[in-house]
Amino acid sequence: MNARRVSALVVKELKRTIREPANLFMVIVFPLILTLAFGASFGAIGGNEFKYNVAVVNRDIGPYGAVLISALTRIEVLSIQNYTDPSAAQSDLQQGRVKAILDIPPDFTTSVLTYNQSPTSPSKWHNTTLSLSIDNGSMVASAAIPPIIQQTLSAITQVNAKAGTSITIGTPTLVDTQKISQFAYMVPGLFGYAAVFLIMTVAQALTTEREQGILRRISVTPTTVGDIFAGHIVSNLILGSVQVAMVFAASYVMGFRPLGGVAGIIMAFAMVLTLTISSVGLGLITAAFARNSGAATGISFVFILPLMFLGTFVPAPESISRLVPTWYVTDALTSIFLRGAPVTSQAIINDLLTVVAASAAIIITGIVAFRRFGKS
Amino acid sequence: MYSIDIQGLTKRFEDKTAVDELTLTINAGELFGLLGPNGAGKTVTIKTLCGILKPTSGTANVNGFDVIKDTEELHKIIGLCPQEPAYYSYLTGRENIEIFGAFQGVPTKVLKERTTQLIDAVGLGADADRRAGKYSGGMIRRVSLAMALIHDPAVAFLDEPTVAMDPQSRHATWDIIRDLKKRGKTVILTSHYIEEVEALADRVGIIDHGKLIALGTPAELKQKHGAANLEEVFITMTGRKIREES
Numbered sequence: 001m002n003a004r005r006v007s008a009l010v011v012k013e014l015k016r017t018i019r020e021p022a023n024l025f026m027v028i029v030f031p032l033i034l035t036l037a038f039g040a041s042f043g044a045i046g047g048n049e050f051k052y053n054v055a056v057v058n059r060d061i062g063p064y065g066a067v068l069i070s071a072l073t074r075i076e077v078l079s080i081q082n083y084t085d086p087s088a089a090q091s092d093l094q095q096g097r098v099k100a101i102l103d104i105p106p107d108f109t110t111s112v113l114t115y116n117q118s119p120t121s122p123s124k125w126h127n128t129t130l131s132l133s134i135d136n137g138s139m140v141a142s143a144a145i146p147p148i149i150q151q152t153l154s155a156i157t158q159v160n161a162k163a164g165t166s167i168t169i170g171t172p173t174l175v176d177t178q179k180i181s182q183f184a185y186m187v188p189g190l191f192g193y194a195a196v197f198l199i200m201t202v203a204q205a206l207t208t209e210r211e212q213g214i215l216r217r218i219s220v221t222p223t224t225v226g227d228i229f230a231g232h233i234v235s236n237l238i239l240g241s242v243q244v245a246m247v248f249a250a251s252y253v254m255g256f257r258p259l260g261g262v263a264g265i266i267m268a269f270a271m272v273l274t275l276t277i278s279s280v281g282l283g284l285i286t287a288a289f290a291r292n293s294g295a296a297t298g299i300s301f302v303f304i305l306p307l308m309f310l311g312t313f314v315p316a317p318e319s320i321s322r323l324v325p326t327w328y329v330t331d332a333l334t335s336i337f338l339r340g341a342p343v344t345s346q347a348i349i350n351d352l353l354t355v356v357a358a359s360a361a362i363i364i365t366g367i368v369a370f371r372r373f374g375k376s
Numbered sequence: 377m378y379s380i381d382i383q384g385l386t387k388r389f390e391d392k393t394a395v396d397e398l399t400l401t402i403n404a405g406e407l408f409g410l411l412g413p414n415g416a417g418k419t420v421t422i423k424t425l426c427g428i429l430k431p432t433s434g435t436a437n438v439n440g441f442d443v444i445k446d447t448e449e450l451h452k453i454i455g456l457c458p459q460e461p462a463y464y465s466y467l468t469g470r471e472n473i474e475i476f477g478a479f480q481g482v483p484t485k486v487l488k489e490r491t492t493q494l495i496d497a498v499g500l501g502a503d504a505d506r507r508a509g510k511y512s513g514g515m516i517r518r519v520s521l522a523m524a525l526i527h528d529p530a531v532a533f534l535d536e537p538t539v540a541m542d543p544q545s546r547h548a549t550w551d552i553i554r555d556l557k558k559r560g561k562t563v564i565l566t567s568h569y570i571e572e573v574e575a576l577a578d579r580v581g582i583i584d585h586g587k588l589i590a591l592g593t594p595a596e597l598k599q600k601h602g603a604a605n606l607e608e609v610f611i612t613m614t615g616r617k618i619r620e621e622s
Contacts, residue, residue: 008478012464012471019466019507213462217523220426220456221479222448 001226009223009231010238016205017239023201027239028246031194035247038190038313039254042182052141053079053098055089062109071152072102078148093133095335095347099141102149103131111167128167135339187251187258188333189313191268192326194243195275196307198236202283203296205232206374211292229367233280240276244269259340267336267343271329271355278325278359284366288374325358378437379404379531379562380425385434387420387586394420396586397434402564402579404439407557409577410566411606413616417586418566419459422533425564426456438531439562452480455529459536459566461520465509469500469519472508473526480527487526494522497555499548513540521549531562538572550576570607580606584614 017023056072058065073080081098083089089101111128118124132149134142153167209215218228248258248265258264282303290296310316311326321327332351335341341348380402387395395417402408410418423429425436427447436443441450463472470491477487495504498518503511508519521537534553538546553576556563567573573580574594582590582597590597590613594606603609611617 002481004481005479008475012467012475015471016464016466212465213458213460214464216428217456217458217462218479220428220451220454221476222451222481223479 001224001230002222005223005227006230006234009227010235013205013231013235014238017201017235023204026197027194027201028242030197031190031243032246032250034193035187035190035250036254038186039183039251039256042186051077051079052100052145053081054145055081055083055092055098055101057083057086057089057101057103059106060104060108061106062113064109064112065104068104068108068153071155072149075148075152077144090133091341091345091347093135094339095341095345096135096339097347099135100145101131101133103133105129105131108167115167130167181255183251183254184256184338185334186313187247187256188337189311189326189330190247190251191244191272191333192275192329193308193312194247195240195272195279195329196304196312196326198239198276198279199282199286199303199307200297200300202232202236202280203286203290203300204293206283206287206370207290207293207296210287210374225371229284229370232283233277233363236276236280237273240273240279241269244272256337258337260336260343263343264336267348267352268333271332271352274352274355274359275325275329278355278362281359281362281364281366284363284370284374288366288369288372325355325362328352328354328358377404378402379406379439380408380564381435381437382421382425383435385421385424385436386432387417387424387429388432393586395424395431398583398586398588400581400588400591402562404562405557405560407553407563407565407576407578409573409580410564410583411570411573411580411610412566412583413568416583418583419535420586421583422456422535422564422566426454426533427451452527453530455524455527455532457521457524457532457534457537459539461516463508463516463519463523465507467508468505469508469511469515469522470495470504472519473522476523477526482527490526490528491522494525497548497552498522499545514542514545517541518545518549521552525552525556529561532556532564534563534565536566536568538567538569546572570605570610574606582606582610582613584610589613 017027054072056069058069060066069080069082072078086101086103089098092098093101105128107126107128108130111126114124114126130149130153132146134145206215215228248268260267283300286296286300286303290299307324307326308314310321311324312330328351332348335345335348336343378401380400382398382400385395385398386393398421410421412418420429424431425438425443427443427450430444438450439453441453443450464475467475473491473494474487477491482490495501498521500515500518500522503515508516511519517537517540521534524534525532538549541549550572553563553565565573565577577594579591579593580597581588590609592600597606597609598604601609601612603612607617
């Protein structure tokens with residue numbers, strides 16, 4: 001590869017983006033309008049929360065812990081998830097995977113039994129406390145979950161809270177997050193959403209240059225295929241950076257205040273730029289099999305639609321969404337921006353590594369496919 | 377010394393033979409005209425000599441570089457002005473010329489000067505800074521020629537460089553081609569325009585159905601066939617006109 005040639009190709013690609021209205025709209029204007037429009041439409045609307053994921057850490061050495069969990073599982077608005085490791089539950093709360101953590105202490109059964117044996121003799125009770133941590137960012141969850149747990153506890157232990165009890169639910173520890181609007185839930189997905197449209201612009205650029213004989217003409221210069229690929233990767237990394245900065249700026253204007261600080265912003269750039277490389281790879285795959293730029297536009301949507309609908313701001317079943325790299329970007333950015341999860345947390349690192357691995361596989365596949373099928 | 381040495385070159389596309397056992401040598405510094413009707417095999421020959429197409433059989437060397445094995449070195453010393461001008465419509469004429477200079481590794485300072493010289497030579501003037509997508513067909517041809525010559529190649533392949541040009545542009549292009557010849561460059565020129573080749577070329581090869589059917593200086597060919605011009609030579613040999621008038 002030659003830096004001068006790659007640099008010339010990068011400048012050429014950036015000029016194409018700026019000078020061709022369709023590209024400028026797709027890469028820059030569209031994500032900007034979308035962010036502003038979503039901010040205006042959903043900025044004041046609270047998040048949709050129909051079911052609360054509650055992590056339960058059962059450390060009870062007797063049977064009543066399991067009885068309590070069983071009772072909680074039957075409550076429709078709760079989705080109970082069992083944890084053995086309290087720190088894993090704490091990590092998932094910070095990253096928004098669960099709305100609350102209920103920690104059942106080892107002496108829970110002892111406490112229930114002593115109460116049931118002598119409900120009117122507090123001196124004979126063995127007192128204990130169920131600890132509860134709740135996502136303060138979810139106003140509805142923080143209001144709804146404690147009374148639900150209290151009622152369930154009363155029902156299964158026959159403890160009458162009003163008359164006094166051996167078991168208390170500790171004052172909920174509220175995880176310090178902000179009030180989250182529907183728009184805030186969408187913002188992490190908008191970063192990936194902007195990047196996936198690069199698939200179409202890369203595919204169109206390559207097919208157009210092939211149709212017009214430019215690739216053939218370049219092949220009669222010392223420019224290598226590697227130079228051309230590098231030119232597309234670097235120029236799209238620059239465009240991806242512009243998109244990230246733009247979505248940040250536009251969402252900030254619309255009231256979004258991300259948590260995570262500078263490290264979170266850097267991670268957002270890292271995640272989206274890595275995703276951009278996969279977009280270039282998918283663009284190459286599209287261009288390899290599309291006969292002309294019109295076909296490239298159509299074929300690119302085979303990739304764009306699942307990446308968009310499964311991995312960005314559109315709600316979709318997680319089991320399917322995990323098949324697309326955009327989901328990992330959105331998942332990580334949601335945890336960082338909405339929950340303040342540290343960028344070094346294992347879940348975030350796992351998301352990043354998944355996107356890196358997927359992007360590497362896709363770009364290699366794209367390069368091989370284009371070299372094999374796309375040059376003529 | 378031969379600049380181009382072609383021995384038994386054949387190029388087939390499935391059942392069609394585009395170039396058939398072509399053997400030809402072109403001297404260094406020679407301006408060689410390749411004449412023939414559409415589909416005769418001129419462009420396929422040029423594409424093969426530029427390393428774009430692989431020959432089915434036979435060999436070809438350009439300035440000592442094998443067109444199959446030595447493409448990296450080959451592409452540094454040749455300039456191709458293709459029949460269909462390929463350019464970036466969203467770049468200006470000047471930017472199109474400069475980017476091909478960058479592809480060829482022309483030093484930045486030299487590139488600026490040479491671009492300006494070529495813009496003047498092809499008569500692009502102030503239009504050089506307009507986007508190429510807005511150019512007329514003739515203007516695009518002139519930019520395309522400048523793109524091919526920006527790195528001052530030792531061997532220039534000019535495939536129908538004056539098609540769709542107005543007379544003034546054609547004469548400007550002829551001047552550029554003559555200048556290449558004067559500076560010792562090897563030029564392979566294909567054209568439908570008989571008078572163009574007759575006026576410019578040191579030697580002419582007439583190609584039909586992929587075969588070289590005549591080779592010599594314009595004067596030799598005319599004398600040999602008792603013809604007033606090369607068109608008559610072609611008609612005498614094939615019974616057809618090189619360029620079918622519409």
